[in-house]
Amino acid sequence: MSLQAQLDTALAQLQQGRVDEAIRLYTQILGGDRHQPDALYMLGAISYRLGGMEQALEFAEAVTMHAPQQARGWALKGMALRNLHRAEEALIASRRAIALDPDLAEAWECAGTALMQYGQWPEARAHFEQALKRFPAHANLRGSYALVLNEEGDLKSAHRACEAALTIDPSCASALLAKITVLANAGYYDLALSCARAAAEQSSVKKPFLFARGALALLTGQFDEGYELLAADRPAHGPAASLPDWRGEGNRHVMLFGEQGYGDTLQFVRFAGRAAQKAGRLTARVPNQLERLLRFSMPDLNLSVYQPLTTHARRPMHEIDPVFDFPPEVNARCSFLALPHALQLGADAGADRVPYLRADPVLTKTWRERLAAILHPRVALVWAGSPQHGNDHNRSLAFDTIKPLAEKFRAHLVSMQVGPGTGEATRAGIFDAAPLIADFADSAALLDNVDLLITVDTAPAHLAGGMGKPVWLMLPFDPDWRWFVAREDSPWYPSMRLYRQPQPKDWPGVVQKLSADLERLIAGDRSVLEPKRGTGGFLDRHPLAMALDLDGA
Numbered sequence: 366m367s368l369q370a371q372l373d374t375a376l377a378q379l380q381q382g383r384v385d386e387a388i389r390l391y392t393q394i395l396g397g398d399r400h401q402p403d404a405l406y407m408l409g410a411i412s413y414r415l416g417g418m419e420q421a422l423e424f425a426e427a428v429t430m431h432a433p434q435q436a437r438g439w440a441l442k443g444m445a446l447r448n449l450h451r452a453e454e455a456l457i458a459s460r461r462a463i464a465l466d467p468d469l470a471e472a473w474e475c476a477g478t479a480l481m482q483y484g485q486w487p488e489a490r491a492h493f494e495q496a497l498k499r500f501p502a503h504a505n506l507r508g509s510y511a512l513v514l515n516e517e518g519d520l521k522s523a524h525r526a527c528e529a530a531l532t533i534d535p536s537c538a539s540a541l542l543a544k545i546t547v548l549a550n551a552g553y554y555d556l557a558l559s560c561a562r563a564a565a566e567q568s569s570v571k572k573p574f575l576f577a578r579g580a581l582a583l584l585t586g587q588f589d590e591g592y593e594l595l596a597a598d599r600p601a602h603g604p605a606a607s608l609p610d611w612r613g614e615g616n617r618h619v620m621l622f623g624e625q626g627y628g629d630t631l632q633f634v635r636f637a638g639r640a641a642q643k644a645g646r647l648t649a650r651v652p653n654q655l656e657r658l659l660r661f662s663m664p665d666l667n668l669s670v671y672q673p674l675t676t677h678a679r680r681p682m683h684e685i686d687p688v689f690d691f692p693p694e695v696n697a698r699c700s701f702l703a704l705p706h707a708l709q710l711g712a713d714a715g716a717d718r719v720p721y722l723r724a725d726p727v728l729t730k731t732w733r734e735r736l737a738a739i740l741h742p743r744v745a746l747v748w749a750g751s752p753q754h755g756n757d758h759n760r761s762l763a764f765d766t767i768k769p770l771a772e773k774f775r776a777h778l779v780s781m782q783v784g785p786g787t788g789e790a791t792r793a794g795i796f797d798a799a800p801l802i803a804d805f806a807d808s809a810a811l812l813d814n815v816d817l818l819i820t821v822d823t824a825p826a827h828l829a830g831g832m833g834k835p836v837w838l839m840l841p842f843d844p845d846w847r848w849f850v851a852r853e854d855s856p857w858y859p860s861m862r863l864y865r866q867p868q869p870k871d872w873p874g875v876v877q878k879l880s881a882d883l884e885r886l887i888a889g890d891r892s893v894l895e896p897k898r899g900t901g902g903f904l905d906r907h908p909l910a911m912a913l914d915l916d917g918a
Contacts, residue, residue, distance in 0.1 A: 368394070368401070371390065371393070371394050372394065372403055372404070372407075375390035375391050375394070375404075376407070378390060379407070379411070384411060384415075387411065388408065388411060391404040391407050391408050391411075392404075392408070395408075400427070400431040402428050402431055402435055402438065405424050405427045405431070405438075406424065406425075406428045406435070406437060406438055408424050409421045409422075409424025409427075409438075409445075410441060412424060413445060413448075418445045418448045418449050419445075419449070421441065421444075421445040422442065422445040422446060422449065425438055425439075425442035425445055428441070428442075429442055429458075434465060436462045436463075436465035436469050436472065437462070437469065437471075438462075439458050439459070439461045439462035439465065439472070440459060440469055440471050440472040442458040443456070443457075443459030443462060443472065443475040443476065444459075444471065446458060446479075447459075447475055447478055447479050450482065452479045452480075452482040452483040453479075453483065455475060455476075455479040455482075456476055456479040456483065458475075459472045459473075459475040459476035459479060460472075460476055462475075463476060467499070468499070470500050470503050470505075470506065473492075473496040473499070473500070473506065474505055474506050474509060476492060477493045477496065477509055477510075477513075478509055481509070481512065481513060481516070484758055486513060486516050486517055486758075487517075490514070490517065493506060493509060493513060496510075497510060502533055503533075504531070504533040504534035504537035504539075504540055505530075505537055505538075505539045505540070507526055507529055507530035507533065507540065508526075508527065508537050508538075508539030508540030508541070508542070508543045509539050509543070510526050511523045511524075511526035511527045511530065511539075511540065511543035511544075511547065512539070512542070512543045514526055515543065515546055515550055516758070516759075518869050518870045520547055520550060520551050520869065520911050520913060521912075521913060521914070523543065523547045524544070524547050524548075524551075524913045524914065525914070527540050527543045527544040527547060528544075530543070531544065535567075536567050538564075538573075541560065541564040541574065542564070542573055542574070542577070544560055545557045545560045545561050545564065545574070545577050545581075546577075548560060548913075549581065549843050550842070550843040550869060551843075551869075551910055551911040551913055552842070552843070552850075552906060552907025552910030552911060553906055553907075553910055553913070553915070554581055554584055554585050554850060554904075555585070555905040555906050556906075556915070557577075557581055558581040558582060558585065558905070561574050561577045561578035561581055562578055564577075572598065575594050575597065575598060576594070576595070576598050578594055579591045579592070579593070579594030579595040579597075579598065580595070580845075580846040581846070582594065583595070583846040584844075584846040584849060584850060584903075585903055585904070585905040586712070586849065586903025586905075588705070588710075588711045588712050589711060591846070592703075592705045592706035592710070593706050595702055595706070596610070596700075596702070596703035596707065608620075608691065608695065608696065608697060608698040609696075609697055609698075610697070610698060610703065611640075611644060611697035611698060611699040611703075611707055612706070612707050613643060613644075613707045613708060613709065614644070614697070615643060615644065616645050617644040617645055617646070617696055617697045618644070618646040618647070618648070618694050618695050618696055619640065619644045619646070619695070619697045619698065619699050620647075620648050620649075620650055620669070620691045620695045620697070620698045620699070621634075621637060621640070621647060621648065621649040621650065621698075621699055621700070621701055621704070622649075622650040622698065622699075622700055622701070623650075623651065623652075623700065623701050624700045624701075624702065625702070626751065626823075626824060627654065627805070627824035628822075628823060628824045628826070628827045629701050629702050630651060630655060630701050631655075631722070631805075631824060631827035631828055631831055632827045632830075632831070632847070632857065633701040633705070634649065634666075634701065634831075635715045635718045635719075635721045636704045636705070636710070636715060637649055637663065637666055637704075638663070638665070638666070639708055640699070640704055640707065640708060641666075643708065644697070646667075647666075647667065648667045648668070648669050648695065649666055649667065649668055649669070650668075650669040650670075650671065650691075651668055651669070651670060651671075652670070652671060652672075652673045653670050653671065653672055653673070653804070654673075654804045654805055655804070655805050656668065656804070657725070657804055657805070657806035658722065658804070658805040658806045658808075658809055658828075661723060661724075661725045661806065662721065662722045662723045669691075669692075712856075714856040714857045715857070716856060716857065716858070716859055719830070719831060719833050719858060719859060719860070720831060720832050720833035721831055722809060722828060722831035723809070723832065724806070724809040724810040724812065724813040724832070725806060725809075725810060728806055728807060728809075728810035729813040729814065731810065732807070732810045732811045733814050735798070736779060736796070736814050736815070738796075739776070739777065739778075739779055739796055740776045740777050741777075741816065742777060742815075742816035742817060742886055742887060743777060743778075743779060743814065743815040743816050743817075744774065744777050744778050744779065744815060744816065744817045744818075744819055744883065745780075745781045745798075745811065745815045745817070745818045745819070745820075745825075745829075746767070746770070746778050746780050746781065746782065746790075746795070746818075746819050746820070747780075747781050747818070747820035747821060747823060747825050747826075748761065748762045748763075748764060748767050748782060748786060748820075748821060749761035749764075749782060749784070749823075750821055750822065750824075751784060751823070752784075756845070759841045759843075760821050760822045760823070760840075760845075761821055761823075762839070762872050764786050764789040764793070766872045766873065766876060767876055768793065769876060769880055770819075770876060770880055770883065771790075771794070771795055772793075773880060773884075774880075774883055775794050775795055777887060778795045779795070779796050779798050779811070780795050780796065780797045780798060780799065781798055781802065781808065781811065781825055782797075782799060783799045783802060787799050805824075805828060808825060808828055809828060809832060812825075812828065812832060812834050813832075813834075815834075816835065816886075817836070817886065817894065818834060818836045818837070819837045819839070819883075820836065820837075820838060820839065821838075821839050822838060822839075822840060822841075822844070822845055826838050826861070827858075829860075830855070830857060830858030830860065833858075833860050834860060835860050835861075835862075835894045836858065836860060836861040836862070837861075837862050837864055837879060838855075838861055838862070838863050838864065839864050839872070839875050839876075839879070840863055840864065840865045840866065840875075841865075841866050841869070842865065842866040842867075842869040842870075842871070842907075843869070844865070848863060849899075850903065850904040850906075850907055851904055851908050851909075852899040852904075853896045853897045853899070854896040854897065854898050854899050855896075856899075860894075862894070862895075862896035863896065864878060864879055867909065868909065868911070869911065
């Protein structure tokens, strides 16, 4: 049988859904010529479709090595790199594919989504507009374009782009995800949740819609549904993936682990004691940055401590733990985020456990001396989170945006900003504590010596909230699910007051309100520290939802 006949037979098997047989035939071809580019590409494409991105990348790299003029090999390499969150490399590979074959739509889509991953929104918009001139009926391109418009704040155009894409292909995953995102960002959480539920049923790509559905259910107070879906979002490459998930059974040794950032661990560690009582034995796997804080705050909590890997290029947070196997005595695993479902907590936010985090008095004394020159009331300040967070461009502020606070209240301010923006405080004449902060135990001791923390939605907010310290939290118009809709208080943290954008992207409005309230606090009015308590149920639509053409919805 000729090579072409073998390739045709393998492709026919794949088209008939006989994936294993197709893999066998393509592998057989490679037995005769291990560099045969068509077989290498198809095995890579199958791996990509099955979610094996590392394997897909290996096959794609083999294609580009042995057939460097084959555009689809470069496109596959770009797609695998993009899904591995290696955006810069993905962009290089997909642009190489476009240069070789400008009519390869998947290469255009990959380059655009890599630009999105890299946070290059204006360049991504121009890229998709150029691509849509070449491929006007390509639903995925139009859906990704809608996401870019959404990120730039053009919600009306984004919504129109979603509808246009779904007219072309009603099951287009990128367009469905874009529609859910746009509806949520505009404040129509009820419609976004309905869309997520429908998309999870009709799309062949399930995972992003299940997570979106879970987050939207929680945002609107539908806790049982939301927690169940978030718990089911099992990380594919998480630690000890072979272990069963703990769902509240007794007589277990459960390993708790964090699959995202520090904030989730600090928020949900409040339930670790209850989980230990129910399971029988529990060990919490935490990064070394949390070790001193948790050993002092929760001396009975058994810890397994790891040194995080250095992360870059927006890699997923679950990759920072280099250990993927637990000790042999562990027989179940549970992420911190899955604890509410495992414990069947429903609407119980565990506020009665606050404070559950504490500062070491020895460190507190050290920080008292360090901050002695700062006037009371002292205010700690954090304006940006980690750029590795997928929504960081929405939750973080540029220092210039909060400059009015720095100029007006400089003598009262202490910067806790680490990572992005380090150095801005010093240039603005604010005491910069970052060089003195070794870990979260230091952060807790600093917070023990200030009257208030003003922060964006990042880990220090959870630390101060868990300590019962006053927090003013700056939130985007469409917040993370845990902050719910249009309320000023937080069921998680009684000492926290929420300052929300009155409309998308309006950080100056938030800063203006903060400035007015901070002026009252400095004048002696401590009533501004007390949030207005929410009453009644949870809203499923923002009272200031943006105007969209919803056909009367």
